[in-house]
Amino acid sequence: MSRTGPERASSAAGAAPMIDIRHVRKQFDVRGGGEALVLDDINLSIAANQFLSIVGRSGCGKTTLLNIIAGLDAASGGEVLIAGRRVVGPGQGQGMVFQQHALFPWLTALENVVFGARSLPLAKAEKIDRARELLQLVGLEASAGKYPREMSGGMQQRIAIARALALDPDILLMDEPFGALDELTRIEMQQELLRIWEARRKTVVFITHSIGEALTLSDRVILLAPHPGRVARDIAIDLPRPRSRTDRRFNEFYEQIWSGLSS
Amino acid sequence: MRQQLIQALVALLLIAAILLGVEFGVREGYLKAYEFPPASRIAQGFVELTTVGFPTGVTIWTHTFVTVMRILKGYVAAIVIAVPLGLLIGAVPVLDKMTAPLIVFFRSVATLSLLPLAIVWFGAGELTKVILIGYGCFWVMLSNVIAGVKYVDPALIRAARSFRVSGWTLYREVVLPAALPRMFAGARVALGVGFMVIVGAEMIGTIQGLGALIMEARSFYRSEITVIGMLVIGVLGFLISSGLAAFERLLLPWGGGSSEASR
Numbered sequence: 001m002s003r004t005g006p007e008r009a010s011s012a013a014g015a016a017p018m019i020d021i022r023h024v025r026k027q028f029d030v031r032g033g034g035e036a037l038v039l040d041d042i043n044l045s046i047a048a049n050q051f052l053s054i055v056g057r058s059g060c061g062k063t064t065l066l067n068i069i070a071g072l073d074a075a076s077g078g079e080v081l082i083a084g085r086r087v088v089g090p091g092q093g094q095g096m097v098f099q100q101h102a103l104f105p106w107l108t109a110l111e112n113v114v115f116g117a118r119s120l121p122l123a124k125a126e127k128i129d130r131a132r133e134l135l136q137l138v139g140l141e142a143s144a145g146k147y148p149r150e151m152s153g154g155m156q157q158r159i160a161i162a163r164a165l166a167l168d169p170d171i172l173l174m175d176e177p178f179g180a181l182d183e184l185t186r187i188e189m190q191q192e193l194l195r196i197w198e199a200r201r202k203t204v205v206f207i208t209h210s211i212g213e214a215l216t217l218s219d220r221v222i223l224l225a226p227h228p229g230r231v232a233r234d235i236a237i238d239l240p241r242p243r244s245r246t247d248r249r250f251n252e253f254y255e256q257i258w259s260g261l262s263s
Numbered sequence: 264m265r266q267q268l269i270q271a272l273v274a275l276l277l278i279a280a281i282l283l284g285v286e287f288g289v290r291e292g293y294l295k296a297y298e299f300p301p302a303s304r305i306a307q308g309f310v311e312l313t314t315v316g317f318p319t320g321v322t323i324w325t326h327t328f329v330t331v332m333r334i335l336k337g338y339v340a341a342i343v344i345a346v347p348l349g350l351l352i353g354a355v356p357v358l359d360k361m362t363a364p365l366i367v368f369f370r371s372v373a374t375l376s377l378l379p380l381a382i383v384w385f386g387a388g389e390l391t392k393v394i395l396i397g398y399g400c401f402w403v404m405l406s407n408v409i410a411g412v413k414y415v416d417p418a419l420i421r422a423a424r425s426f427r428v429s430g431w432t433l434y435r436e437v438v439l440p441a442a443l444p445r446m447f448a449g450a451r452v453a454l455g456v457g458f459m460v461i462v463g464a465e466m467i468g469t470i471q472g473l474g475a476l477i478m479e480a481r482s483f484y485r486s487e488i489t490v491i492g493m494l495v496i497g498v499l500g501f502l503i504s505s506g507l508a509a510f511e512r513l514l515l516p517w518g519g520g521s522s523e524a525s526r
C-alpha cells in the first residue's frame with residue numbers, strides 16, 4: 001500500500017460523500033464467447049467539491065468507470081450513489097465533458113449550450129439567458145454565433161464545459177478533456193478549469209493520463225491499475241494552489257505516482 | 264485564387280489546342296470529320312439544332328426540356344419515397360437487418376438491364392423512362408439515408424443522452440441533423456445516376472430528349488450532333504449539381520461535410 005492510503009484521503013474529504021462508488025464491477029462480453037473483466041470491485045468515496053483525478057494506463061477502464069458514474073452505462077455489479085441516491089441514468093447531477101468535445105456540429109456555440117439545458121422545464125428565453133451566462137463564464141460570449149468547426153480545439157472544449165454546466169450539475173465528469181490539445185492551450189485550459197471550479201464549486205472527477213495535469217489540478221489522485229481495473233493508490237495532494245511544477249513536493253508526488261504506474 | 268486562375272487558364276489553353284488540332288487535322292485530311300468532328304462543324308450543328316432542329320422540328324431546347332422533365336419526375340419521386348423509408352429503416356435495427364440484402368441486390372442490378380422487362384410491363388412510352396430513372400435514383404438514395412441515420416457518431420448520441428435527451432427528441436434533434444450531410448451526398452450521387460440512366464432510356468421509343476438526339480444523330484452519321492448532345496448533358500449535370508450544392512450550403516450553414524460530398 002502507498003504511504004497515503006485510502007483511509008487518510010477519504011477522511012480528509014469529509015463526512016457525507018457526494019459520490020459513493022461501492023463494489024463496482026464491469027465485464028464485457030467478448031466476441032467469440034467469454035467475458036472480460038474490466039473493472040473489479042471499485043470502491044471510492046468522493047466528497048462534495050473535491051477535485052479528484054483518475055490516472056492510469058490506456059485501456060485500464062477509466063472511461064468505463066466514468067460512464068458508469070455518468071449513468072450512461074450500467075455496472076455489472078455494485079452501485080454508485082450520488083448524494084445518497086442510486087444512479088440509474090444520466091441527469092442525476094452529473095455533467096459530462098467528453099474527450100473529443102462531442103459538440104453538435106450543426107448548432108452554434110450558444111445553441112450547443114442551450115441544448116445542454118434541453119431537459120429543463122424552463123422557457124426557451126430562460127435557457128438562452130442561462131447559456132449566455134455560461135458562455136461568459138468560459139470567456140466565449142463573443143463567439144456565441146460560431147459553429148464548432150469555426151473554433152479552435154481549446155474554444156471547443158470550453159464550449160463543451162459550458163454545455164456540461166447547463167443542467168447546473170453538482171458533479172463534473174471529464175474524460176481526458178484536454179488530451180487532444182497542444183501543450184500551451186492545455187495549460188491555459190487547466191487554469192481556466194480551476195477558475196471555473198472555484199467560481200462554481202463542483203465535485204470534479206477528471207480523467208487524464210498526464211501525471212503533471214493531475215497534480216496541477218487535483219485534491220486527490222487515484223491510480224487505476226489494469227487487468228482488471230482496480231484502485232492501486234489513493235493519494236491526497238495537499239499542496240496549495242496555484243501549484244508550481246518546480247516545487248519540491250510537487251516532484252515528490254510526481255515520483256510517487258510514476259512509481260505506482262510503472263510498478 | 265491566383266492558383267485557380269492559372270489552372271483554369273491552362274485547362275482552357277489545352278482545350279483550345281485540342282480543338283485547333285482537330286480543326287487543322289480534318290482540313291488537311293489527316294482525320295476523318297466523322298470520327299473527329301471539328302469545332303466549326305459542331306458550331307454549325309448547334310445553329311441547326313437551335314433553328315431547324317434535329318430531327319427536323321425538334322430543337323435542342325425541346326430535347327433538353329424533355330430530358331430534364333423526365334429526370335426530375337423520376338428523381339423527385341425516388342427522393343420523396345426513399346427519404347422517409349430510409350429514415351424509418353435506419354432507425355429500426357430489425358428492419359435494417361431484414362432489408363439490407365434486398366437493398367444491396369436491387370442497387371447492384373444495373374438499371375438499364377431492366378429496360379427490356381420494363382418495356383414489357385410499362386410499354387415503350389414515358390412511364391418506362393421515368394420509372395427507370397426513379398429506380399436508379401431510389402436505391403442509391405435509400406442506402407445513403409439509411410447509412411446516414413445508422414452511422415451517427417456515437418459520441419454525439421452519448422453526449423445527448425448525458426443531458427437526458429432520448430427517444431423521439433434524440434432522433435429529431437441529433438440523429439436527423441447528423442444524417443443530413445450523408446443524405447445530401449446521396450442526393451447528388453442519385454442525380455448522377457439519373458443522368459446516366461436517361462441517355463440509355465431515351466434511346467428507345469422516342470425522338471425527343473438528349474438520349475434520343477444522340478441515338479438519332481448516330482444513325483445519320485452526324486457525329487457533331489452527338490457531341491452536342493453529350494456537351495448539353497454535361498452542362499446540365501454540372502448546373503443541377505451546382506444548384507444542389509448551393510441548396511446544401513443554404514440548408515447546412517455549419518458546413519456538414521459538403522466539401523467531401525462534392526467529389
Ligand SMILES: Nc1ncnc2c1ncn2[C@@H]1O[C@H](COP(=O)(O)OP(=O)(O)O)[C@@H](O)[C@H]1O
Nearest residue numbers: 028029038056057058059060061062063064065
Ligand atoms: N463496449 C465494450 N465492449 C467490450 N470491451 C470494451 C467495451 N468498452 C471498453 N471495453 C474494454 O474495456 C477496457 C477499458 O476500456 P476504457 O474504459 O475505454 O479504458 P481507458 O479509458 O482507461 O483507456 C479496454 O480493454 C476496452 O477494450
Ligand SMILES: [Mg+2]
Nearest residue numbers: 062063064175
Ligand atoms: Mg478512455
